[in-house]
Amino acid sequence: MKKVLHISTECYPAAKAGGMGDVVGALPIYLKDQDIKASVIIPKYKTNWIRSQIFETLQFGTFQMGDQTIKYGIQKLLKKKLPFHLYVVDIPGLFDRESIYLAEDGHGYKDEAERFIGFQRAVLSWLCHDSPTFDILHCHDHMTGLIPFFVKHCAAYSPLKKKPVCFTIHNGQYRGVFPWSQRKLLPGFDERFNGLLDWDGQINSLATAIKSAWRVNTVSPNYMQELMNQPDTLRQLYQSESKKCSGIINGIDNDLWDPSTDSYLETHLDGDNWKEFKSESKSKLCREFGLSSSKALIGYIGRMAPQKGADILTSATIDTKKQELEYNLFVLGSGDKDIEHSMKVLEDQYGDEVRVIIAYDEKLARRIYAASDFLAMPSRFEPCGLNQMYAMRYGSIPIVSHVGGLVDTVPDIKDDGNGIVFDVDDPNGCADAFYRAMNLYSDQKKFKKLRDKVTEEDFSWDKSAKKYKKLYKAVLKETK
Numbered sequence: 001m002k003k004v005l006h007i008s009t010e011c012y013p014a015a016k017a018g019g020m021g022d023v024v025g026a027l028p029i030y031l032k033d034q035d036i037k038a039s040v041i042i043p044k045y046k047t048n049w050i051r052s053q054i055f056e057t058l059q060f061g062t063f064q065m066g067d068q069t070i071k072y073g074i075q076k077l078l079k080k081k082l083p084f085h086l087y088v089v090d091i092p093g094l095f096d097r098e099s100i101y102l103a104e105d106g107h108g109y110k111d112e113a114e115r116f117i118g119f120q121r122a123v124l125s126w127l128c129h130d131s132p133t134f135d136i137l138h139c140h141d142h143m144t145g146l147i148p149f150f151v152k153h154c155a156a157y158s159p160l161k162k163k164p165v166c167f168t169i170h171n172g173q174y175r176g177v178f179p180w181s182q183r184k185l186l187p188g189f190d191e192r193f194n195g196l197l198d199w200d201g202q203i204n205s206l207a208t209a210i211k212s213a214w215r216v217n218t219v220s221p222n223y224m225q226e227l228m229n230q231p232d233t234l235r236q237l238y239q240s241e242s243k244k245c246s247g248i249i250n251g252i253d254n255d256l257w258d259p260s261t262d263s264y265l266e267t268h269l270d271g272d273n274w275k276e277f278k279s280e281s282k283s284k285l286c287r288e289f290g291l292s293s294s295k296a297l298i299g300y301i302g303r304m305a306p307q308k309g310a311d312i313l314t315s316a317t318i319d320t321k322k323q324e325l326e327y328n329l330f331v332l333g334s335g336d337k338d339i340e341h342s343m344k345v346l347e348d349q350y351g352d353e354v355r356v357i358i359a360y361d362e363k364l365a366r367r368i369y370a371a372s373d374f375l376a377m378p379s380r381f382e383p384c385g386l387n388q389m390y391a392m393r394y395g396s397i398p399i400v401s402h403v404g405g406l407v408d409t410v411p412d413i414k415d416d417g418n419g420i421v422f423d424v425d426d427p428n429g430c431a432d433a434f435y436r437a438m439n440l441y442s443d444q445k446k447f448k449k450l451r452d453k454v455t456e457e458d459f460s461w462d463k464s465a466k467k468y469k470k471l472y473k474a475v476l477k478e479t480k
Contacts, residue, residue: 002472003133004031006040007123007147008140009116010100014086015047017100019250019386020140020170023219026253027468028084030461034469037084039134043095043119044075044088054078055088059130063121063156065114066184070094072122074131089122113178116143116205117185124150124157136472137165142176145209146186149196152212154187164475167213169206171383172227172234176205200233207234210241214475219384220405221247248468249408250384251461252393259394264366274395274455275448281370286328289355296327296441298434299372299396301365301387304335304343304358309378309401309425314342316378316430321350327438330368331356369394373447374420374437378430382406392418392454397440397447399433401425409459413440418454 010016012025028038044050055075062071073090089095094115103109124147127134137160139147148165150157179202186197199207210216218224224247228238238245259269259277266284269277279293286293304310310333317329331343331354340358347356357364369375375391377400384405388398398419400406411417420436422429441447 001035001037002135002476004028004036004038004136004138004472005127005134006038006138006140007120007144008040008042009119009143010140011040011042011086014049014053014088015042015045015100018170019219019384022252022386023168023170023250024140025082026251026256026461027465029253030251030465031468032083033462034465036469036472038138039085039087039132041074041087041089041123043115044090045100046096046098047100050088053081057090058087059126061122061125061129063125063187065118065121066182070118070122072118072125074122074126089119089126091118091122094118112176113182113185116176117146120144120147120150121187123147124160127163128157128159134163136475137163139165139167139209139213141168141170142174142205142209145176145205146197147209148212148214149189149193149208150187153189153193153196155189156187162479164214164479165212166215166217166471166475167209169216169218169227169383172206172218172223173381175207175234177202179203199237207237210234210237210245214244214478215471216241216245217471218245218247219250220408221249222407223247223383223404226404246471247408248464248471249405249459250386250389251464252386252389252459254393254460257390257393259370262366262370264363265370267370274451277370278373278395278451281367282373285330285367285371289330291328291330291353291355295353296373296438297371298327298329298374298376298399298437299368299391300329300331300333300376301368302333302377304333304339306336306339307379307381308333308335309380309430310335310339311342312378312380312401312425312427312430313376314339314346315427316434317346317350317354319427319431320434321353325434325438327353327434327441329354330372332359332361332364332368334358334360366394369396372396373441374399376430377401377406378422379403379406380425385409388419389457389459392457393459395451395455397437397450397454399430399437401430413450418450418457 008024010021012021059074077086267280382404401424403424410419412421422433
């Protein structure tokens with residue numbers, strides 16, 4: 001059984017800020033069925049989950065980072081709370097904070113470079129000395145993007161020189177860029193290799209990973225194609241390294257996301273009785289929040305941010321409501337204060353048909369998936385997207401923009417697909433998609449046929465785990 005260590009700054013349920021946390025918390029479980037033993041290492045934050053656990057210290061160590069001596073501890077989760085080994089890096093002062101990435105002002109921590117470089121160096125120091133043996137290191141996003149370079153070119157980590165490193169891009173917009181004046185934070189290496197760190201005159205962690213990793217993948221095939229064709233300075237790099245780049249669609253944990261057993265739900269799916277499950281779920285949600293259950297319900301769950309197209313949703317709703325299109329809209333999320341305000345204005349204007357909850361609420365999110373007839377995802381940018389998969393798992397038909405992983409998972413119904421698709425960054429197109437959705441809903445025979453189809457889609461991690469096994473196998477073959 002091959003052993004893989006996932007190196008990440010997130011892992012559900014210990015610490016999660018986005019989709020990467022879900023991936024790192026689920027993929028190791030499904031790799032076990034592929035004869036791969038996966039472990040995970042993350043920073044030790046002060047999240048509620050981490051603070052409630054018991055850890056055993058495996059190693060204490062130090063290293064020099066600039067003019068500071070960094071003390072770290074490697075700890076392992078003692079009780080078998082997870083189906084894989086979870087390790088944490090304890091660096092007092094850098095990670096013992098309640099928030100993973102954001103300070104109290106809502107912006108990233110000012111010492112981001114010190115935090116992420118310190119984390120990566122501590123992990124590699126442990127791997128060079130008293131750690132278990134791993135066949136492959138699997139790094140996630142720019143926060144671990146310097147590891148492929150460190151392994152190959154830093155004398156301090158020479159025992160790992162031939163250790164293959166895979167790198168997954170969950171969000172290519174964040175790149176871990178910092179000035180060369182912070183070179184002092186890095187371990188020693190031959191300056192002939194400066195070019196591997198540099199992009200546009202700065203140290204760029206994402207670019208470094210793309211250059212130095214054995215394999216690079218995005219979380220959907222279409223997203224990799226978008227990165228290779230984007231009007232961006234990294235386009236050239238993606239194209240030059242294309243032979244080692246691929247896309248593997250994310251999966252979902254069907255055990256966690258199961259409408260027949262979901263502990264967040266009051267009403268559960270009984271066998272294949274989708275009609276009763278959806279009807280009861282919708283009735284309860286609408287009754288509680290003052291909406292009519294006789295109308296079609298469109299849900300939106302996610303960050304209120306331009307990336308997610310929350311402003312496009314607002315525009316499309318105003319447009320269609322002016323034309324007196326009948327449906328209910330239920331919005332759950334938080335984020336950009338201007339968009340939050342616009343959403344609340346929308347609710348004030350169309351209070352009988354629009355409900356807006358500004359919050360992060362996992363239970364309510366599950367109830368919206370279960371109750372909605374449609375789920376809107378008007379994203380401008382979506383590397384993979386999980387909400388559309390959750391929606392279909394719970395019998396909701398996705399209304400999505402033609403971007404990123406949504407292209408790979410939601411073909412349009414006019415092409416015998418499983419959802420309603422419109423052009424990216426197109427409020428008028430989103431409004432038109434709402435009209436198409438209501439036309440479909442008015443023909444209950446066609447609507448139920450499509451609902452039956454989406455519930456049969458298989459987005460479990462089993463398929464994706466097989467592809468990661470294939471990727472690992474190819475990398476190991478090259479290192480022999």
